Amino acid sequence: MIALTHVNYYDFKTYAEDQYIIFEDKIIEVGPMTDFVNQDYEVIEGMDQLVMPGLINGHHHIYSTFARGLILPFDPENFQEILDQLWWKLDGSQDLDNVYYSGIVSGVEGVKNGITTIIDHHASGLDIKGSLETLKKAICDEVGQRGIFCFECSDRFDIDACIEENLSFAKKYQTTKTAGLFGLHAAMSLSEESLTKISKVIEDIPIHIHIAESHMDEDLSLERYGERIIHRLERHQLLKEKSLLVHCLYIDEDEAELIAKYKCTVALNVTSNMNNGVGLPDYNLFKRAGIPVIIGNDGIGSGIMPEWLNLNFTMHHRDLTPVKFGLGQVLEMVNQTYVYASSILGCKLGRIQPGYEADLLMIPYIPPTPMNKNNAFGHLCFGLANNFNPSYVWCGGKMILNHYKVKENLMDTYREASKSARQLWDRI
Template identity: 50%
Template sequence: MKALINANIFDFHKFKKNSYILFHDGEIKEVGDMIEFPGADEVFDCSGTIVMPGLINCHTHVYSTFSRGMNVEFNPKKFQDILDQLWWKLDGQLDKESVYYSGLIYGCECIRNGVTSIIDHHASGLDIKGSLDQLKKGICDELGMRGIFCFETSDRFDIKECIEENIEFAKNKSQQCTGLFGMHASMSLSDNTLKEISSIIEAIPIHIHVAESEEDVEDCHKKYNKSIIKRLSDFGLLNQNSILAHCVHMNEEEVELIAKSGCSIAMNPTSNMNNAVGLANYDIFRKFKVPCMIGNDGLGVNITRDFLNIVFGMKNRLNSPTKFDLDDLVKVINNGYEYVSNILGIKVGKIEKGYKADLITIPYNPPTPLNKDNILGHLFFGVFDNFHPRDTWCSGKCMMSDYKLNIDTDSIYSKARCESEKVWKRINID
């Protein structure tokens, strides 16, 4: 039995001071006051920290790892130019080795930032088949994180291989890893492709970019005379638990259809602002009670930056300092925990008996009194603003202790630099 002691616990539901957490076989067995601590075989002192559940990134692109420092001619005038000039140049030249090492690096940096579960939307043009296994190998098998992966089916790739990769990977489900059916976006998927996917997908949830840019919306209306959501629905692709990423340009009719279909929306505020595509209208999502989660679209690894930006961005988008508050933030964070719990068949997101021991400790010395009534204010304006976890556990396995990962990161980063150099050469970057 392992224990965290002298812990101030906050799990986005309850705040408990001076507590202990007992866990064994990857699961929390008991939580109580320190005066009742029964002892344990291995003890971790959490004095001076806040203990929270491991965080979740609900929409990311691990392959973005090798874009860091990549110098390409980049002068976008519209969103499609961003894809053509940057992302499609990169993912089109990724093979299994580069997928594996980008996954290892991304996973290491997730652990450093308290992220224990990711929902990834993957693409690698040189190696489609077997690429998701490479992500699983690095992120889940070797690092010990949880992952929900899919391959980005697109007409620019071999459709048959994309479909086979998604279907085969989704068959192997565990409490640590599973698959969705990935698609890029309406504007890169023909009717023939959607028809083929629809004929084989059965009940597998999809993971797709929707209305990230106005171009995606305009393309759908011009070619098919309908909205993106109506198009996906007509092909029977809005399966229960599907993830629709972005949804920046949406009307009420579309959102109502999303709600009836049992899909979730993954908002990515930092990426949306970076690409200047706008911000989603959370008021409409809230009106129709669509579950919304938070991702970062592969823009770094620190998801707390998106926690901050969604609050600031939504206040601006909704023209009100009160229309998206800290309670709204907690709601979308907990939606992510509920989604991962449901898809993987486990319980994450609370520090209670029966939940997985996915835990992080963050040193915090409050400059003002800290209690159950003001913990959210401390968290948002203090902890998230200077986020630096000390320890990270996933399923009871300590992946980082006192800021040090339990693997040889020097070797991993060295090999990643070699692999990224090969990728850049294939893109013709000196």
């Protein structure tokens, strides 16, 4: 058993100073140092360190890892052309080798940013079959994180192969470490025939899909099918409980009510929205409808904490006031991200309490101003978010970052990744 001693901890609900935390795969005991009795534990001294639950990226695209530094002819006039000129060239040209190495790079960089759980939305056009197991191998087996995976069904690919990849993975892997959703790229890239095929076999697997990331998604749905996206998905009986609907920038009130009715969750990714120039979400619409909202980064970076800060800023910008939306709303979404991932994996994440999974990070932090449970989240966002560098990370009690470093064999693999990226770039 491991004992962290003399630590301060914050789990988005409770803040306590000079504590000990004892854990194996789960947290066993937490208390003040005055009550600590050493029983031959592996003791890690945590003076001047803050312990938190491992972080969660609520919507990721691991395949985007190899977009870094990629230069292509790029002159888009709308969101569809951004997809055509960059992202669909990138994901459509990836094979299993690219999937594996992008998983290693993304996983290692995520761990260094304190991320212990990734909810990924994957696509690899050259190799569909086996791609999710390859991601699992990289992220869960080798890096040591938890992963929730799916393949983006799209008419750009062999739709039957996409369906089979989602089904086989989701049915084979349902543990506290790995699980599968049923991936759909976006309604605009799926025909009626494809949605009908999916509807016949999906059973009760929740979907993971982009919704109205651009107004073009809604416009095309109305033009082609005479109905808005959420109504179309409802007609195909695809709005399963715990489905993850990403972005939802241009849904209307009726769609929001349906999302709430079917107990779906929305994932926001505002940094990506700004990068693509597509707009920003209407948080108040989600709130009025009672829709659970979580936070992802859409594959635009390695960390998740900057998304919390950007979400706060962008909502101020959208509302043209800093008083309608604040860190309290961001904190609510952070907590909801733990609730959602826990429900999919069937375990307890996000608290530093006995019985919760020992997904923990430790980071040096000496508060320069008073810190308590009421202002601790502000310390994170304005004191740590732009310089987030954990010293230790554990997932399920296993140390996956040790004094700022991952295992050397992982770094050896990481160093080989650029060769795989070069091969991908040459294909593009």
